[in-house]
Amino acid sequence: MENVASLAVLLAFCAAIYALLASVVGRIQRKPFLIVSGERAVYCVWALITIGSGILVYALITGDFRFSYVAQHSNRSMPLLYKIAAWWGGQEGSLLFWGWLLSTYSAIVVFTNRHKHRDMMPYVVGILMFVQSFFLLLNNFVVSPFKMLSLEGSITAVQDGNGLNPLLQYPAMAIHPPMLYLGYVGFAVPFAFAIASLITRQPGDGWIHTTRRWTLITWLFQSTGVMLGMAWAYHVLGWGGYWGWDPVENASLLPWLSGTAFLHSVMMQEKKGMMKVWNVVLISTTFLLCIFGTSLTRTGLVSSVHAFAQGPLGKYFFSFLAICIAGIAYLILDRLEYLKSESELESVISRESSFLFNNLILLASCFAVLWGTLFPVISEAVSGEKISLDSVWFNKLMIPIGLFLLVLTGVGPLFAWRRTSWESLRRNFQWPGIASLVLAVALLAAGVRSFYALISFGFCLFVALTVLMEFYKGGRAIAAKNNMNLLRATVELTHRNTRRYGGYLVHMGIVLMFIGFTGAAFNKSDVKEMAVGDTLALGRYDLKVVDLKEGENDNYSWHRATVLVSRGGDVLGTLEPEKRFYKASRQGTSEVGVRPRLNEDLYLNFGGMSDDGVRAVIQAYVFPLVSWIWIGGLVLIGGTLVCLVPSKIKMQYARTEVVGITRKYAEVPK
Amino acid sequence: MRKYGKFAVLIAVVIAALVWLASTGVSETKTYYKTISEVGQMGDRAFTERLRVAGDVASGSIQHAHGQVNFTLTQEKRELRVAYTGSDPLPDTFRDGAQALADGRMGRDGVFHASKIQAKCASKYEAKPGQLRAAPAPPINKTT
Numbered sequence: 001m002e003n004v005a006s007l008a009v010l011l012a013f014c015a016a017i018y019a020l021l022a023s024v025v026g027r028i029q030r031k032p033f034l035i036v037s038g039e040r041a042v043y044c045v046w047a048l049i050t051i052g053s054g055i056l057v058y059a060l061i062t063g064d065f066r067f068s069y070v071a072q073h074s075n076r077s078m079p080l081l082y083k084i085a086a087w088w089g090g091q092e093g094s095l096l097f098w099g100w101l102l103s104t105y106s107a108i109v110v111f112t113n114r115h116k117h118r119d120m121m122p123y124v125v126g127i128l129m130f131v132q133s134f135f136l137l138l139n140n141f142v143v144s145p146f147k148m149l150s151l152e153g154s155i156t157a158v159q160d161g162n163g164l165n166p167l168l169q170y171p172a173m174a175i176h177p178p179m180l181y182l183g184y185v186g187f188a189v190p191f192a193f194a195i196a197s198l199i200t201r202q203p204g205d206g207w208i209h210t211t212r213r214w215t216l217i218t219w220l221f222q223s224t225g226v227m228l229g230m231a232w233a234y235h236v237l238g239w240g241g242y243w244g245w246d247p248v249e250n251a252s253l254l255p256w257l258s259g260t261a262f263l264h265s266v267m268m269q270e271k272k273g274m275m276k277v278w279n280v281v282l283i284s285t286t287f288l289l290c291i292f293g294t295s296l297t298r299t300g301l302v303s304s305v306h307a308f309a310q311g312p313l314g315k316y317f318f319s320f321l322a323i324c325i326a327g328i329a330y331l332i333l334d335r336l337e338y339l340k341s342e343s344e345l346e347s348v349i350s351r352e353s354s355f356l357f358n359n360l361i362l363l364a365s366c367f368a369v370l371w372g373t374l375f376p377v378i379s380e381a382v383s384g385e386k387i388s389l390d391s392v393w394f395n396k397l398m399i400p401i402g403l404f405l406l407v408l409t410g411v412g413p414l415f416a417w418r419r420t421s422w423e424s425l426r427r428n429f430q431w432p433g434i435a436s437l438v439l440a441v442a443l444l445a446a447g448v449r450s451f452y453a454l455i456s457f458g459f460c461l462f463v464a465l466t467v468l469m470e471f472y473k474g475g476r477a478i479a480a481k482n483n484m485n486l487l488r489a490t491v492e493l494t495h496r497n498t499r500r501y502g503g504y505l506v507h508m509g510i511v512l513m514f515i516g517f518t519g520a521a522f523n524k525s526d527v528k529e530m531a532v533g534d535t536l537a538l539g540r541y542d543l544k545v546v547d548l549k550e551g552e553n554d555n556y557s558w559h560r561a562t563v564l565v566s567r568g569g570d571v572l573g574t575l576e577p578e579k580r581f582y583k584a585s586r587q588g589t590s591e592v593g594v595r596p597r598l599n600e601d602l603y604l605n606f607g608g609m610s611d612d613g614v615r616a617v618i619q620a621y622v623f624p625l626v627s628w629i630w631i632g633g634l635v636l637i638g639g640t641l642v643c644l645v646p647s648k649i650k651m652q653y654a655r656t657e658v659v660g661i662t663r664k665y666a667e668v669p670k
Numbered sequence: 671m672r673k674y675g676k677f678a679v680l681i682a683v684v685i686a687a688l689v690w691l692a693s694t695g696v697s698e699t700k701t702y703y704k705t706i707s708e709v710g711q712m713g714d715r716a717f718t719e720r721l722r723v724a725g726d727v728a729s730g731s732i733q734h735a736h737g738q739v740n741f742t743l744t745q746e747k748r749e750l751r752v753a754y755t756g757s758d759p760l761p762d763t764f765r766d767g768a769q770a771l772a773d774g775r776m777g778r779d780g781v782f783h784a785s786k787i788q789a790k791c792a793s794k795y796e797a798k799p800g801q802l803r804a805a806p807a808p809p810i811n812k813t814t
Contacts, residue, residue: 239761348676360681364688371692376703386703388722390773390786393699397691404684587763608760610734 002067005055006146009096012048012103013136015041020129027122035122042110042125045132046103053100056093056145060086066157068147069093075163075584077554082164085174089164091298091313092145094177098294099135101185106132109189117210123196131188134320142316163584166556170236176228180252183222184290187255189214190262191287194280198331201338208266208279213644219263220640222256227633238590238605240525240621242629245394250373251293254366258286261362268355271417273342277332278359280339284328289366291321296373347419354412361408365401369394399452403459406514409507410463413500414470432465453521456514463511467504474501498645505639512632519600519625527607529615530561539622541602542566546574548616556580561606561616565595577606577618600624701773706748709776716776723750723782727789729766743772743782753777756785764789 019041026034059067060074060083073086073093082089088097106128113121139145148155168174190211197207229252230242243249262282268275295317332339345352371378372389379387414428440458448454471490479489494501526538536543547562560578564571575593582589595602600622607617701720709716709723725743732741739754752772754760764770764787774784 237761345674345677348680353677356677357680357684360684364685368688368692375696387700388703389696390699390701393692393695396695396699397688400691401688588765 009052016133023122023125046107071161075161092143120196127192166582180225186218245391251296255289257366276339436462450521456518502643509632509636516629522624524622527619531615556582577604579606
């Protein structure tokens with residue numbers, strides 16, 4: 001079976017190279033047969049990788065411990081979900097998973113475009129297969145997932161495996177890597193279209209229209225993945241936070257930032273024919289950051305708690321990145337003429353300018369995060385001393401950047417194209433501006449002294465009001481015209497222009513998330529060794545340990561504290577923070593006890609047992625407003641989904657256009 | 671050209687502000703990665719800079735006392751005594767034999783005062799004695 005799997009993946013490598021050559025050669029020599037066979041080879045690659053992956057998953061589920069990968073990442077007592085999740089739980093498997101996703105995407109691209117874009121599709125296939133062969137190269141020759149355990153020349157099996165890293169044995173974590181990978185891999189598609197369009201010198205923005213949905217869906221996966229990662233850190237790592245600027249977290253954020261910049265700047269190209277070079281650069285950057293992010297998590301370049309993988313992968317990844325950068329740079333410079341902008345910037349206070357600054361800030365933050373992440377590597381190269389920067393540095397830089405972005409979120413969409421009149425500025429921003437000032441002054445009077453928190457709450461209210469006013473104004477107009485109630489009119493309004501109003505919803509989600517982030521300025525925490533009957537007061541809460549228990553099952557042993565929570569004498573309930581120790585991998589994890597409420601979370605972590613074994617170390621935290629991050633995340637997902645719904649108006653518009661063309665052609669034969 | 675001048679000034683202001691923030695931040699929060707032997711060679715600088723030292727947690731050296739955790743890091747037969755006084759919980763992966771990163775300052779008493787500990791568990795298959803009772807020798811990886 002292992003031979004079939006290895007062979008399948010090896011054949012997939014050959015097929016991918018064949019697809020690459022057949023498409024490109026077929027296109028250059030104009031041989032349709034070669035092009036078609038190249039496209040069929042893409043399906044073939046998918047089928048072969050699916051066979052290889054299927055065998056690996058089967059081995060994981062059935063516990064075939066002759067496979068070195070299975071022995072390292074699975075064991076008998078794990079639930080089925082985690083046995084499957086072990087596919088992407090380790091280095092070899094996750095790279096195979098990457099390759100499988102890419103081949104799936106490629107197959108979908110080839111299928112959906114089988115009658116479209118005949119001119120550039122061969123290059124799209126070529127680029128996708130180029131990336132695919134790189135990953136298959138790794139799968140085959142560098143980190144094969146099908147290595148067997150052998151002893152003195154014969155294959156052997158072990159009794160039981162190490163099991164999946166217990167930190168990953170958590171439902172959100174089991175789907176977090178696939179989400180991130182769907183995002184990482186998905187950016188390969190718009191990238192391939194952009195480059196193919198550049199190679200073939202396509203006039204117009206065909207690649208942008210074709211890949212808009214891809215990009216949005218990919219961005220949706222990426223956002224979901226990043227947020228799941230935050231939720232996982234919050235609920236599982238037990239250090240009482242959701243973001244620590246760890247290199248691996250940064251790796252997931254980098255393409256998200258540049259992808260967000262791309263989503264905004266393509267609007268400039270669609271509406272005004274501007275920023276063409278920039279868009280190609282952005283999508284390429286995003287794709288390269290995805291590859292870079294994968295390599296960062298997989299090569300252990302920067303020391304990180306996550307970087308459980310260290311190996312020979314680094315040089316492969318960096319050669320690949322270097323080749324890509326050189327190729328892209330050559331193409332862009334060579335075809336600069338065709339990427340010429342069709343209009344110019346006119347005013348500092350205009351929609352164009354707000355997009356420009358949005359891009360500047362997103363890219364600056366992307367660069368800052370990259371710089372901070374790579375600082376140990378850079379400083380070692382420059383001064384010979386490895387210097388790292390911690391979360392204090394990131395926060396110092398990213399909080400002002402975030403606030404600037406937040407305010408752009410509010411004002412940008414309301415600026416008019418070309419230039420904005422003072423009258424319209426006053427109309428749109430007068431009341432939100434006054435309201436947010438009042439809020440800031442009121443908070444100051446109420447005793448809030450954190451400078452950033454005051455600004456952030458002010459901006460949040462400002463942006464929320466501008467967004468709500470947009471919905472209200474549009475909704476009221478439709479309600480009056482069509483005799484609807486306001487709620488239905490708002491739905492109708494959104495449906496008429498889903499891109500615009502879905503975008504507003506996404507912005508609203510960002511505002512809610514910022515409210516949650518700002519809550520961190522008011523965190524409280526305490527830690528105490530507590531025996532049964534001991535109490536601890538934190539904020540308005542009184543905590544009392546009523547029970548300490550321990551026990552074990554097949555997978556892990558556990559210690560659990562039962563903590564009675566009360567406030568002002570009223571009992572609110574109990575929380576049960578737990579510490580687990582997984583047997584197979586000999587690792588511990590924390591199951592925190594959280595009492596989530598909209599105003600604040602009470603968060604208890606079982607830190608461990610004291611040395612005498614009688615008292616439990618209980619870490620208690622109060623996190624104000626943290627729930628709004630998750631709510632904002634859901635709103636953001638919802639808004640993105642709205643953007644994906646076709647606009648009602650646009651469809652009608654498109655239909656009339658088609659009718660017009662038919663009539664024109666119908667008249668020609670006369 | 672005047673309007674492009676305005677853009678250039680705005681962009682320059684934004685970038686300059688960020689560069690200023692970033693560079694002042696570096697000097698405040700930079701931490702030197704050092705091996706245990708390098709810490710010994712740093713001389714007086716070892717007591718003034720923030721350091722991050724990696725090593726393995728010596729078996730049996732972890733002691734909890736008075737809200738403080740003491741342990742010993744070893745690397746290439748050199749040892750460093752560490753006192754952890756931070757308020758964050760120690761990571762779940764922190765235990766005997768784990769690879770740990772201690773972040774803090776070197777004290778004049780020769781004890782490293784860590785404010786943050788990161789730990790990574792070496793979960794390599796080979797690192798698990800007692801698992802392969804049937805096999806006389808440790809298995810080696812081999813590609814079929």
